Amino acid sequence: MDEPKNFPPEAGLTRRDFLRVGALGATAWLAGRFGAPLAFAAPPPAARPAGKARAVIQIWMWGGPCHLDTFDPKPEAGNDYAGPFTNPIATKADGMRINELLPLLAQQADKFSVIRGMTHGINGHETAAYIVQTGRPPGGRVVFPCIGAVVNRFFGYDAGYTGLIPPYIVLTQPQGRFSEAGFLGLRYKPFATGGNPADARFAVEGIVLPGLDDRRQRARRALLGAVNTLRDALPDDPRIAAADAARDQAYELILGDGGKVFDLAQEPEAVRERYGKNRFGQSCLAARRLVEQGVPYVTINYQGWDTHKQHFQAMRRMLPEMDRGFSALLEDLAQRGLLDSTVVWWSGEFGRTPKVQWEAPWNGGRNHYGKAFCAVLAGGGFRGGRVVGATDARGEEAVERPVYPCDVLGSIYAQLGIDPDGPLPNPQGLDVRVTPGPEEKVKSGGRLTELT
Amino acid sequence: MSARRAPLRTSGALGIALLAAALAHAPAARAQNRNPSVSYIYPAGGRRGTTFRMVVGGRQLPDRAEPVFSGTGLTARVVAARNPPRQDQQDALSAELRELGRRKEVSLRRKDRGRGEADDWSETDEARLQDLIELMAMLARSREAPAFAERLELEVTIAPDAPPGRRDFRLVSPGGISAPQIFEVGELPEIAEPPLTAAAVMSTVGGQRAGPWRRFLSLPKSEREAPLPAVVNGQIGPGERDPWRLDLRAGQRLVVVVAARELRPYIADAVPGWCDTVISLYDPEDRPVAAADSWRFHPDPVLYYEARRDGPHTLEIRDCIYRGREDFVYRMTVGELPFVTDWRPLGARAGATTRLELAGWNLDKTVIPLTADLARGIHALPPALLGAYAAAPLRFAVDDLPEIAEPNSRGRRPPTVTLPAIVNGRVESPGESDVYAFSGIAGQRIVAEIYARRLGSPLDSRLELLDAADAVLAANDDHPDRGAGLVTHHADARLEATLPKDGEYRVRVSDAQDRGGETFAYRLRVSEPRPDFELRIVPSGVALRRGATATVTAHALRRDGFAGDIDLALVEAQGFELSGARIPAGKDEAKITIRAGRDAPPGPTELRFRGEAEIGGLRVTRPALPAEDQEQAFLWRFVVPFETFVAHVPRGPPATPPGARPAAAGAAPARP
Known part of the structure; x- marks a missing residue:
């Protein structure tokens, strides 16, 4: 056991014991938030931007969903392109037809708009995920923050956010270094819940421990207080005080009302059924609850869309699940009067090849396709029921009104009241804008004025 | 059987254009074609003068499939077929498996009690149990990896005088023709472990996938002693490390050469995009004494070891990241063998x-x-x-320019070269650069090109063109060459420039990674542009009935700015003709149509293509190599040459009655 170097030798406890305080995850995260001795001083709180929207729910279609099989069907292109999906359905919106396995979304089409001309031309998962979520092409000298981290900067603690729940939440697995805080720093990283909201007990990392009920949690806390001789030995050390405060916050999150937002059993069973009793559906429900609590940015990482093989079997399984959860979210937000203030953004890092790969080893799969794909925007003041842009007869190229990732992000920022062309404050002192300016020479098709 | 070679005849004229467009795009019918799809063959080679069994794994492998080897001396026939059970058979087989499992359990308990009770568990029962396990495992495996679902067992005979070396292997059937696999005819004794079963694959990766039958699975014990010298054949299953025992004597200079990536250069759905093996050698005390994971820039390892002790050593081969699949097939040549490291x-x-x-x-x-x-x-x-x-076939460059051998480039003045010329040099020490001088005139167009990596040299060349004052006029590090289909790092440099004025110029060669040594050899061509072309035909096989057509793509690899038309023709092809057989000026590819006439011989026929163009007032002819467009690791594509082009005419009625207008019916759609 190493002697901790920071503390006087007579303290007697090791760093390891010290760190074994309660919920490690939340504590460590909160300690970061309060600024451990090495962190920079947090900027003084600035005013929160005042736009139409106050929150974003990002449905991240991890792996890249095929545009032809979702919101840009091409049945006329034949079996080699459409596969078995030859009968797209009309929706509540004029002139918009979508995949036949999305009937519930069809009924909510007045609430969302489809962007059919998305393009960036990158076919690698990580680099495509980077450009879609940062607006910048990969390979530059700095690593840009993704939109969640940027919204965290403008709406989070630096803007006076006082909620117990972290302002940037990921349900449930994080994407890692290709979708994080970049040069903004660790302070703006998301908090990933882990666990599965469809489980009987949604075990949120560091807040809700599986197999540990509240009574035992309280007992642990009491025991800790009794043996915390370190605090008694160093009552005036500011680092101990900060860690104490962090721990108290963590327990407040675990045992107080703060953590209740993750307790989906509080919702009526009918509501849970409406969203679908699966990881994605219940994540949508959890996202609605988080936004209700004032969390400004929630990402739902919806895995499983990288269907190189068994593509159509996977679509038959996953499209109804997506239909149920996504439509329930839109309907629910609208009914609760939250849709106007909440942007819902559905997108993956790219689409999938319009021409089906029937040959071995794919045997009916689709490969990555960054040349053309689609995205969906709803709420937050965006108009619904519209189609922006178009691809050619096979979905292989954006032929009308191409839209680039920075256009989507810029439009979302504008709805939030963040000036997309304004400066992005950052601890590195870099002179950068929120979205790329003309000096960066990043391709752009222009903001989505069709929807605002 | 070997493909029939077309009789020697002057080639026919180009045919009239047919409904090629209708064939280029598959008809509205389900595009999943009936071509047999071969994912692997195992073993991927054999000794001449022997007969042995070979497994062919893939999809849509009908019993009536005929194996086809290129070249002479090989014959093969299908002796067995093994497919996963059909969906409607599954329940009955599951029930039978459960019942047998129960009876085996009873039998084992009886044995444990050891009271000598009568046992009704027979060898027939045991065989049936293992058979059922394999069938159920095949069913499960076929769902997660349909590319390996079906198996054919072949009996292959290699004549004692069959020329050694590489052959193409294909399957033809009434449904079509498969893409080629690489097969090697060797001269050393061969040993092979038993083929990988579905049950073995399903049981090696975690316990969950194996199902409740795992505890009854008995995998055959394989003899894993390799005599020296020999070629050792195996397949690497998931997580597997294949050990082979070698009896060595102290002082023996053991050489181990692996062919795994070489047998299957690119795999589309794997990362790394090939079977990437590493080998380790352990002494009789199980201490590691040697290891290798590649040879220079070849992914297949080569090992050299002078044995210090007598006794059984263990040679272990595995994938670098412990992957394994049915198509991870290797051939390891082991022995005190002559091996060329440099030339x-x-x-x-x-x-x-x-x-x-x-x-x-x-x-x-x-x-x-x-x-x-x-x-x-x-x-x-x-x-x-x-x-x-x-480690790989030695590549030797032949050119028709004057050659300069190893000029001394370390004198005070760089050696002068008269253009055009090929300079043979080497970057002898790290950080060194070689400079050659030549005189040029204003307006002269100069090409400097390195041939090194494409010839097996580890040099990662960098070229610069300098004027007399040492100003850099042009520079290049890597120049892609689509013709080098097995090269994944196009390290050979090439630059082209127009000289601004009369005077002395220099070409500087260096290693982009600042390395150097005896092995860092190169050939440097300095000349005016030499327009030329190479050709590839993709794919390397088609199936078409008599009277029907098939489409292939002809790729032109244009050199030094050649931009003219290229006309393609078949060489001595009775019964077949081409149409649309021209790559127009300025284009790099064209779709050409092959038509099988009424007199096209049934079965597989080897066809050869050539291309003709006018360059500098002369008619120039170049062979067109048959090739496959292969995908590596989900992303990159390469054009990989094979030995032969095969046109397969399935037996049966012709596609159209004589004299009628040819239709798209009967034409085989694009091959996998």
């Missing part, structure tokens, strides 16, 4: 006689006189010529 020169002038100097291990001959009676290009030197093995 010089890397090339010669056409028609000239050179002394090819070899360096390596266990070599008998170190100098081989060689007359380069070959056309301009890069040629693979057969192992028989060298009398030794090598």
Whole structure:
């Protein structure tokens, strides 16, 4: 056991014991938030931007969903392109037809708009995920923050956010270094819940421990207080005080009302059924609850869309699940009067090849396709029921009104009241804008004025 | 059977254009075609003068499939077929498996009690149990990896005088023709572990996938002692490390050469995009004494070890990241074998006689006189010529320009070169650069090109063109060459420039990674542009009924700015004709149509293509190599040459009645 170097030798406890305080995850995260001795001083709180929207729910279609099989069907292109999906359905919106396995979304089409001309031309998962979520092409000298981290900067603690729940939440697995805080720093990283909201007990990392009920949690806390001789030995050390405060916050999150937002059993069973009793559906429900609590940015990482093989079997399984959860979210937000203030953004890092790969080893799969794909925007003041842009007869190229990732992000920022062309404050002192300016020479098709 | 070679005849004229467009795009019917799809063959080679069993794994492999090897001396026939059970058979088989499992359990308990009770568990029962386990495992495996679902067992016979070396293997059937696999005819004794079963694959990765039958699974114990010298054949299953016992004597100079990536250069759905093996050698006390994971820039490892002890050593081969699948097939050549590590020169002038100097291990001959009676290009030197093995076929460049051998580039003044010329040099020490001077005139267009990586040299060249004042006029590090289908790092540099004025100029060669040494050899061509072309035909096989057509793509690899038309023709092809057979000026590819006439012979026929163009007022002819467009690791694509092009005419009625308008019916759609 190493002697901790920071503390006087007579303290007697090791760093390891010290760190074994309660919920490690939340504590460590909160300690970061309060600024451990090495962190920079947090900027003084600035005013929160005042736009139409106050929150974003990002449905991240991890792996890249095929545009032809979702919101840009091409049945006329034949079996080699459409596969078995030859009968797209009309929706509540004029002139918009979508995949036949999305009937519930069809009924909510007045609430969302489809962007059919998305393009960036990158076919690698990580680099495509980077450009879609940062607006910048990969390979530059700095690593840009993704939109969640940027919204965290403008709406989070630096803007006076006082909620117990972290302002940037990921349900449930994080994407890692290709979708994080970049040069903004660790302070703006998301908090990933882990666990599965469809489980009987949604075990949120560091807040809700599986197999540990509240009574035992309280007992642990009491025991800790009794043996915390370190605090008694160093009552005036500011680092101990900060860690104490962090721990108290963590327990407040675990045992107080703060953590209740993750307790989906509080919702009526009918509501849970409406969203679908699966990881994605219940994540949508959890996202609605988080936004209700004032969390400004929630990402739902919806895995499983990288269907190189068994593509159509996977679509038959996953499209109804997506239909149920996504439509329930839109309907629910609208009914609760939250849709106007909440942007819902559905997108993956790219689409999938319009021409089906029937040959071995794919045997009916689709490969990555960054040349053309689609995205969906709803709420937050965006108009619904519209189609922006178009691809050619096979979905292989954006032929009308191409839209680039920075256009989507810029439009979302504008709805939030963040000036997309304004400066992005950052601890590195870099002179950068929120979205790329003309000096960066990043391709752009222009903001989505069709929807605002 | 071997593909029938078309009789020698002057080639026919180009045919009239047919409804090629209708064939280029598959009809509205389900595009999943009936071509047999072969994912692997195992073992992927054999010794001449032997007969042995070979497994062919893939999809849509009908019993009536006929194996086809290129070249002479090989025959094969299908002796068994093994497919996963059909959906409607599944329940009955599950029930039978459960019942047998129960009876076996009873039998085992009886044995445990050890009271000598009568046992009704017979060998027949045991065989049936293992059979059922395999069938159920095949069913499960076919769902997660349909590309390996079906198996054919072949009996292969290699004649004692069959020429050694690489062959194409294909399957033809009434449904079509498969893409080729690589098969090697060797001369050493061969040993092979039993083929990988579905049950073995399903049971090696975690317990969950194996199902409740796992505890009854008994995998055959394989003899894993390899005599020396020999070729050791195996397949790497998930997480597997294949050990082979070698009885060594102290002082023996063991060479191990693996062919795994070489047998299957690119795999589309794997990362790394090939079977990437590593080998380790352990002494009789199980201490590691040698290891290898690649040879220079070849992913297949090569190991050299001087044994210090007598006794059984263990040679272990596995994938670098412990992957394994049915198509991870390897051939490991082991023994005190002659192996070439380096050779010089890397090339010669056409028609000239050179002394090819070899360096390596266990070599008998170190100098081989060689007359380069070959056309301009890069040629693979057969192992028989060298009398030794090598990590990959030795590539030798033949050109028709004056050659300069190893000029002394370390004097005060750079050596002067008269254009056009090929300079043979080497970057002898790290950080060194070689400079050559030449005189040029204003407006002269100059090409400087390195041939090194494409000839097996580890050099990662960098080229610069300098004027007399040492100002850099042009520079290049990597220049892609689509013709080098197995090269994944296009390290050879090439630059082109127009000289601004009369005077002295220099070309500087260096290693982009600042390395150097005896092995960092290169050939540097400095000349005016030499327009030329190479051709590839993709895919390397088609199936079409008599009277029907098939489409292939002809790729032109244009060199030094050649931009003219290229006309394609078949060489001595009775019964077949081409149409649309021109790659127009300025284009790099064209779709051409092959038509099987009424007199096209049934079965597989080898076809050869050539291309003709006018360059500098002369008619120039070049062969067109059959090739496959292969995908590596989900992303990159390469055009990989094979030995032969096969046109397969399935037996049966012709596609159209004689005299009628040819239709799209009967034409086979694009092959996998």
